[in-house]
Each structure stands twice: as C-alpha cells, then as structure tokens.
Amino acid sequence: MTLTDKQSAAPDARIVRGRAARTAVPAAAHAEFPGPVRRADPLRLLARQDRDRVPELLPLRYGRMAASPLAYFRGAALPAAADLALTPRTGFPVQACGDAQLANFGLFAAQGRRLVFDFADFDETLPAPWEWDVKRLAASFEVTGRQNEHPAGQRRRTVLAAVESYRLAMHDFARRTPLDIYFAQADARTMRVVASHRLGPVKRRVAGVRRFTEIRDGQLRLAARPPSVVPAGRLAGDGDPATLTDRLGAVFARYRRTLGPARRALLDRYRLADVARTVPGPGGAGTRCWVALLVRTGTGDPLFLQLKEARPSVLQEYTGAAVPGGPGRRVVTGQRLIQATGDVFLGWARAAGFDGPVGEFHVRRLRDDQDAGDVTTMTPDVLRAHARLCGWTLARAHARTGDPLAIAAYLGSGPAFAEAVREFAVACADQNERDHAALRQAIRAGHVTAVSGS
Incomplete structure (x- = not known):
C-alpha cells in the first residue's frame, strides 16, 4: 500500500x-x-x-x-x-x-x-x-x-x-x-x-526433513501421511501421475517468471522430484494446497515449496479494498510489506486447468526449520x-x-x-x-x- x-x-x-x-x-x-x-x-x-x-x-x-x-x-x-x-x-x-x-x-x-x-x-x-x-x-x-x-x-x-x-x-x-x-x-x-x-534450530531442521520425506525405491520422496499428506500418484481421480506432474511443471514455469533474475538462478539449481496434496490448518482445510519436493542437482539436498490456493481475503467484503493482480499477488505483496524477514522463493502463479478450475496460487518455501510452537x-x-x-x-x-x-x-x-x-x-x-x-x-x-x- x-x-x-x-x-x-x-x-x-x-x-x-x-x-x-x-x-x-x-x-x-x-x-x-x-x-x-x-x-x-x-x-x-x-x-x-x-x-x-x-x-x-x-x-x-x-x-x-x-x-x-x-x-x-x-x-x-x-x-x-x-x-x-x-x-x-x-x-x-x-x-x-x-x-x-x-x-x-x-x-x-x-x-x-x-x-x-x-x-x-x-x-x-x-x-x-x-x-x-x-x-x-x-x-x-x-x-x-x-x-x-x-x-x-x-x-x-x-x-x-x-x-x-x-x-x-x-x-x-x-x-x-x-x-x-x-x-x-x-x-x-x-x-x-x-x-x-x-x-533448537538444528534439531528442528533434521526433524523437519524426516517429517516431510521417506525413501522409496532408493529415492527421496514425500512421505504419505493421509489424509493430511497424499502423494500425487495416490490421489483418486487424477489419472496418470505423470500428467499431473506435467501440469504442475507448467504452474512452476509461471511461478518462476514472478521471481527476479537472482532468485530464478537459485531456483534453477533444483529439480522437481515429487509433489503431494496437503491439508493446511483449520482455516485453510479444504483449499487446494500442494507441497513440492525439489532436490539439488548432484547432491540431492531437499527444498520444500508450498503451493497454496489464494482466495479473496475474508476482510475484502467488509473493507471494500481492492488489490490489483489477483489473490496470489495480493498475498505475496502483503507478505513482503509486513514480514521483516523475506522469503527468497516467494511468488505466485495463475493455474489454468491444474487441480480444478482456473485458480491463483501463492508459492513460498515450506520451512523445515520453522516452529510455531505448541501454544497449548x-x-x-x-x-x-x-x-x-x-x-x-x-x-x-x-x-x-x-x-x-x-x-x-x-x-x-x-x-x-x-x-x-x-x-x-x-x-x-x-x-x-x-x-x-x-x-x-x-x-x-x-x-x-x-x-x-x-
């Protein structure tokens, strides 16, 4: 603003x-x-x-x-x-x-x-x-x-x-x-x-990798934790998993264009290895949300990105505020304004024909070292x-x-x-x-x- x-x-x-x-x-x-x-x-x-x-x-x-x-x-x-x-x-x-x-x-x-x-x-x-x-x-x-x-x-x-x-x-x-x-x-x-x-940060990071992944057929893959985490190949009604992966690749190509040159160069050091549908917290449950596992070429070091469906803010009808560029860009712009520590992988994409009708996604790093803590x-x-x-x-x-x-x-x-x-x-x-x-x-x-x- x-x-x-x-x-x-x-x-x-x-x-x-x-x-x-x-x-x-x-x-x-x-x-x-x-x-x-x-x-x-x-x-x-x-x-x-x-x-x-x-x-x-x-x-x-x-x-x-x-x-x-x-x-x-x-x-x-x-x-x-x-x-x-x-x-x-x-x-x-x-x-x-x-x-x-x-x-x-x-x-x-x-x-x-x-x-x-x-x-x-x-x-x-x-x-x-x-x-x-x-x-x-x-x-x-x-x-x-x-x-x-x-x-x-x-x-x-x-x-x-x-x-x-x-x-x-x-x-x-x-x-x-x-x-x-x-x-x-x-x-x-x-x-x-x-x-x-x-x-501590180091313990959280190790625990995060173990929480997100497993070894299948000798390869690092996203772990199945149904119903919260379901790999793309196990989703009923999606047909050939390769088709879904291709569609996701197209979304990533659009997302990549929202990054600056330096961040695109960083992203290009990783390749897409696996994808799973996830269910976020109580407020977001039911929205379309995906976790992508990318691995660094040559070493296999993991990078987790979250593709989360962006919708109009719950405040919009009560404020009348209009933000140009669609819901995905709204989330990214707002995050950059109010979060002091930025995310180099933050971006958005409009997804036509992927996971339902045309929709907006915002993409961010899913941090394996983040801990909101158990407030209870x-x-x-x-x-x-x-x-x-x-x-x-x-x-x-x-x-x-x-x-x-x-x-x-x-x-x-x-x-x-x-x-x-x-x-x-x-x-x-x-x-x-x-x-x-x-x-x-x-x-x-x-x-x-x-x-x-x-």
Missing part, C-alpha cells in the same frame, strides 16, 4: 488527527463486541466458504475445528471478520495481517541461522483498520489461556501484555525513522524465553512472553505500512485502550465457546459432516 497525503503530512497534523479520532471513538468503545442480533450466523458463513473447496476435505476441516474452542477460533477467520466489521473504526488503515491470531506467528532461522520471530501466515492480508488485527490477536490469547486452564488473573495479564506491547512499540516507532522501523528487531531476552519452549503447552509466563512478542511484531508491521504517529497519538499514554480490548477479548472468547458448541451440535444432528484426522 502507498502512503496517503494524510500519512505524509507534518507530524503535528498527524498527532492532531490521532487525538481527534480518540475523541470521536473513545478507547472504551473498543470493548464492544456485537450482540447476537447483529451477528451473522457463523455456520452459514463457514458453509459459504465451502462452495468451491475440495469436497472430500470438508469433513476434515470441520473435524479439526470441532476438536476444541481454540481449534474453532483458528478456523473461523471469516466469522471473526464479520464481527470486527461491526465494531468502531478509528480511520487509520494499515496492511493488516487479516488473521493475526497467535498461531500465525512463529520462530524460524533467517540468513546465517539467526533466530527471528515473525508472521508465518498471510492468506488474509489486506489494507484494513489496524485495530482489527489487535482485537483478533488479543482474543486469541484469551481463548488459548482458557484452553490451557490458566486462571482468570493470568489470562488478564497475558491479554494486557499483548496489547500494551503493541501500544508501547507503536510509541517507540512513532519516534523512529522509516529505516529504523524497517530494520527493527525484537527484544532478545523475550525471544530467549519463547525459544526455550521449543527445540505454554505456561502462563511463556504465553505472556509470546504475547509481548506478537504485540511488538504486529506493531512493527503496522508502523511499516501505516501512520505510527497518528496511531500512537490515538493510543495515548495510559492503559485505557488495552483494558477495553481485554473486555472485547473476554466477550469474544465467550461467544467463541458458544459458536464451537453450535458446530458440535450441528455435527451431532447430521447437518455438518465431520471426521477426525491429523
């Missing part, structure tokens, strides 16, 4: 805008969560998403979402967007993540094996109000705290830690230059607390450190793409905004439990088909 005249105005004018917005939309207004009369039926919204998904994967989607209130929350990005659209807006757009819940952040190794913390998912990214991301993030910590059976007081501290971290970071970024914001790094001490909950095993202290990192990372993304000075002026110097968002998070978590119960009831009544699976 490009800077508007208001975002590039004199600092005093931007501060005045922020304070004026606080008068028009007081901090306390953000405690509001829409009541049942105003809300759209979440099950109908979810069913609407199913219309052009892979039919045989839909029962797996609902089986995953029914597993727990947290699993439901993660899969219900569209109902969340519908709820957020009914809440007050301050008028300061940013490149929003669109689904800024805690599981969409993670640790991974950057160049030189340096450990970084950043966004890990960008399917819903779109220009949107900054406060939507903050509220979705806060609610995810309240839902997770309940899942982990943390006491109410601990949950309160965790949610406030996420929002206050965002507020303090935004005030810091408001004083910095754009270059300072671009290269800002998270607090190392907090990173160590979160990293201590996970395996985090102690209150670790979850709170995770909350601070997420809040800071979200603020950096918003400061890079929005007006940090105006947002900081709106947030003010006290805890009023954080307290209001905490009330929103509690109300949202309460409603999430009722929505999860409604889904389970619909499954028991036979209105929704669900199967369990990994």
Whole structure:
C-alpha cells in the first residue's frame, strides 16, 4: 500500500488527527463486541466458504475445528471478520495481517541461522483498520489461556501484555525513522524465553526433513501421511501421475517468471522430484494446497515449496479494498510489506486447468526449520512472553505500512485502550465457546459432516 497525503503530512497534523479520532471513538468503545442480533450466523458463513473447496476435505476441516474452542477460533477467520466489521473504526488503515491470531506467528532461522520471530501466515492480508488485527490477536490469547486452564488473573495479564506491547512499540516507532522501523528487531531476552519452549534450530531442521520425506525405491520422496499428506500418484481421480506432474511443471514455469533474475538462478539449481496434496490448518482445510519436493542437482539436498490456493481475503467484503493482480499477488505483496524477514522463493502463479478450475496460487518455501510452537503447552509466563512478542511484531508491521504517529497519538499514554480490548477479548472468547458448541451440535444432528484426522 502507498502512503496517503494524510500519512505524509507534518507530524503535528498527524498527532492532531490521532487525538481527534480518540475523541470521536473513545478507547472504551473498543470493548464492544456485537450482540447476537447483529451477528451473522457463523455456520452459514463457514458453509459459504465451502462452495468451491475440495469436497472430500470438508469433513476434515470441520473435524479439526470441532476438536476444541481454540481449534474453532483458528478456523473461523471469516466469522471473526464479520464481527470486527461491526465494531468502531478509528480511520487509520494499515496492511493488516487479516488473521493475526497467535498461531500465525512463529520462530524460524533467517540468513546465517539467526533466530527471528515473525508472521508465518498471510492468506488474509489486506489494507484494513489496524485495530482489527489487535482485537483478533488479543482474543486469541484469551481463548488459548482458557484452553490451557490458566486462571482468570493470568489470562488478564497475558491479554494486557499483548496489547500494551503493541501500544508501547507503536510509541517507540512513532519516534523512529522509516529505516529504523524497517530494520527493527525484537527484544532478545523475550525471544530467549519463547525459544526455550521449543527445540533448537538444528534439531528442528533434521526433524523437519524426516517429517516431510521417506525413501522409496532408493529415492527421496514425500512421505504419505493421509489424509493430511497424499502423494500425487495416490490421489483418486487424477489419472496418470505423470500428467499431473506435467501440469504442475507448467504452474512452476509461471511461478518462476514472478521471481527476479537472482532468485530464478537459485531456483534453477533444483529439480522437481515429487509433489503431494496437503491439508493446511483449520482455516485453510479444504483449499487446494500442494507441497513440492525439489532436490539439488548432484547432491540431492531437499527444498520444500508450498503451493497454496489464494482466495479473496475474508476482510475484502467488509473493507471494500481492492488489490490489483489477483489473490496470489495480493498475498505475496502483503507478505513482503509486513514480514521483516523475506522469503527468497516467494511468488505466485495463475493455474489454468491444474487441480480444478482456473485458480491463483501463492508459492513460498515450506520451512523445515520453522516452529510455531505448541501454544497449548505454554505456561502462563511463556504465553505472556509470546504475547509481548506478537504485540511488538504486529506493531512493527503496522508502523511499516501505516501512520505510527497518528496511531500512537490515538493510543495515548495510559492503559485505557488495552483494558477495553481485554473486555472485547473476554466477550469474544465467550461467544467463541458458544459458536464451537453450535458446530458440535450441528455435527451431532447430521447437518455438518465431520471426521477426525491429523
């Protein structure tokens, strides 16, 4: 997204805008969560998403979402967007993540094996109000705290830690230059607390290769883990696997053209060895998603790329934002804007006649060294450190793409905004439990088909 005249105005004018917005939309207004009369039926919204998904994967989607209130929350990005659209807006757009819940952040190794913390998912990214991301993030910590059976007081501290971290970071970024914001790094001490909950980078990398692959007929191939991972040759109805591989090769050729010369040269050092259909997390289950195994010519070193179907963002109908170039390019552009550590293999492709009708895919490296961590095993202290990192990372993304000075002026110097968002998070978590119960009831009544699976 490009800077508007208001975002590039004199600092005093931007501060005045922020304070004026606080008068028009007081901090306390953000405690509001829409009541049942105003809300759209979440099950109908979810069913609407199913219309052009892979039919045989839909029962797996609902089986995953029914597993727990947290699993439901993660899969219900569209109902969340519908709820957020009914809440007050301050008028300061940013490149929003669109689904800024805690599981969409993670640790991974950057160049030189340096450990970084950043966004890990960008399917819903779109220009949107900054406060939507903050509220979705806060609610995810309240839902997770309940899942982990943390006491109410601990949950309160965790949610406030996420929002206050965002507020303090935004005030810091408001004083910095754009270059300072671009290269800002998270607090190392907090990173160590979160990293201590996970395996070391080298162990993660080895475990990742073993998780993705197996040796078949003396060759490295993608391991079959049905229903989540099914090699192309084992998919019913695809006919000759070689035909599917040829079609995938054509998609790769289109994807390759979206890379710069240096990245194309890097990609060309690998050859396509195997491909499998995969099922992503609760929100993406049912969409068309593939993992490609490429191996380095001469050595056999593996490279994993994910081809994931790109659809219109769940925020689009509620913001009216239009992004040129199609959904695949939207995801790639948004990722480049808000993720501090880039992916050299990031690109997109339009796929005509591959895996169904004409569709859009975004392509990225499927990192075998990435670890989002199991948030359901985090102690209150670790979850709170995770909350601070997420809040800071979200603020950096918003400061890079929005007006940090105006947002900081709106947030003010006290805890009023954080307290209001905490009330929103509690109300949202309460409603999430009722929505999860409604889904389970619909499954028991036979209105929704669900199967369990990994």
